[in-house]
Amino acid sequence: MSEAALHAERAAASLRLERALVALGILALIAAPFVIYPIFVMKMLCFALFACAFNLLLGYTGLLSFGHAAFFGGAAYFCAYAVKAWGWPPEAGILLGTAGAALMGLVVGFLAIRRQGIYFSMITLALAQMFYFFCVQAPFTAGEDGIQGVPRGHLFGVVDLGVTMNMYFFVLAVFLFGVFAIWRIVNSPFGMILRSIRENENRAISLGYSVGRYKLAAFVMSAALAGLAGATKAIVFQFATLTDVTWQMSGEVILMTLLGGIGTMVGPVVGAGLVVGLENTLATSGFPVTIATGLIFMVCVLIFRRGIVGEIYARWLGWGGKSS
């Protein structure tokens, strides 16, 4: 058999395998709330969507945003405020949060793409910190207390989200919608151009693409999806607080993506599950979470840069993948 045919054969086999695994994963998520504490799974799903949205930028466009907490936490504030103070239904609140995050992404992205590489990361970090200080002082966020007691309400006026299982399947639907959207973006012609920017920005420019616009579009999409995750989380937990807009939160989503596998579809989901699970375990043990998080960061960067899923792809499926 020729080299190319062998390669195609192998690619088709891994695609079949991937489809089977995704179907299995969805089935597991449908069964999960009957086995595991549903609130915990919902938390995982919200963070998994957040990490996938972040990975759209880091993994497929090559831009490291150090300020994604602003979109996640910002959307949580917008949604919680609209639902609690204006009595909006949950779906409208989530849409508002998502739109608000997209708008913030437009402003932050517009400023940040003016510089490249390491400066891009520092600018996003600084602007997110500015938003944090704004949230500390602005009256609508209720300062240190945060917005508490957000009613879950009725979805489309019919489904009572106060019922845990209804809430769970709504969150699952949002999660699957978000991940599907990211999958479509990544595998579209637009997504191919994003990857070419990641691989060689100057070459993409010389091919005639207005790289700045593509980067900004990717940034806004990523921010909007991060916002979708944050707004949904606000409805699930019925509060929005300063924790979600801190730089530590921006670091956490980087860790989830790095641990799971940068630039893979499934990696951030696995990473988010592990990090949320680890934090839950440590919360009761008294061992400080920041030390554990920091250590995992250092180990990942030094010897485990492909992440868990990336490592599996590289070792067992022979997909190669980038190690750096």
Added chain:
Amino acid sequence: MTMIFGIPIQALLGQLLVGLINGSFYAMLSLGLAVIFGLLRIINFAHGALYMLGAFISYLLLMHLGIGYWPALVLVPLLVGLFGMLVERLALSRLYRLDPLYGLLFTFGLALVIEGVFRYYYGVSGNPYAVPALLAGGTNLGFMFLPNYRGWVVLASLIVCLGTWLLIEKTRLGSYLRAATENPELVQAFGVNVPLLLTLTYGLGAALAGLAGILAAPVYQVSPLMGSDLIIVVFAVVVVGGMGSILGAIVTGYMLGLAEGLTKVFYPEASNLVVFVIMAIVLLLRPAGLFGRDA
């Protein structure tokens, strides 16, 4: 009482002094970041943690070994510098061939660990560090009252900044360093030990952060969190100044400190935000930064 724009002049000068003090720390820290970035191409996220480490070591030296401010002023930068060299040898030296983002992520993890350890053992509350007897009290300058220690901080930071600038621009070691920044392979071919130079550079940067830490100990409370919020402001300073020039980093540090002080007088609510707003404006008008060369 004399008034300027409806503000008593004493209040204005007082806030300007606070701004100048903050600016001194911004300048010292962004200087260290620029020195490290120049040669190692790594953004040292752990810089704030090293600054906190400097303040905490001086506090612990005083509490447990009875070593006072002046000996600590020499000892602390040495210790923090040695710690930095160890980190560079063991970890950072393995990351030079990779995308610079990995250096940022590694030092971010390091910062979390250092802070986490101190938080675990000492909690989040601040610990006071007494002003050394020699610099206690204050001087009446006629138009305002200047606490002696604060005057010393401004003076010391100017000396440190100027000294580092002279070291890099005027000495033989500095010329090696600048040459290695331009082209490490060529400098290595001339027989200069570049890996050693890299280790020393990170050590120097860490020592500068440690020195800033001990200078800060009597001004601010010594707490595990003192570095993490500061470092983000310093990042904004670095974006405004551009890391191309050492002098640029220093000047921008003082300028933004003063801008912050002035904002505190006229519009206190925005004083936390002003550095970031200036950063955004500079990005719109001069994307390469005020002193930057690389776009």
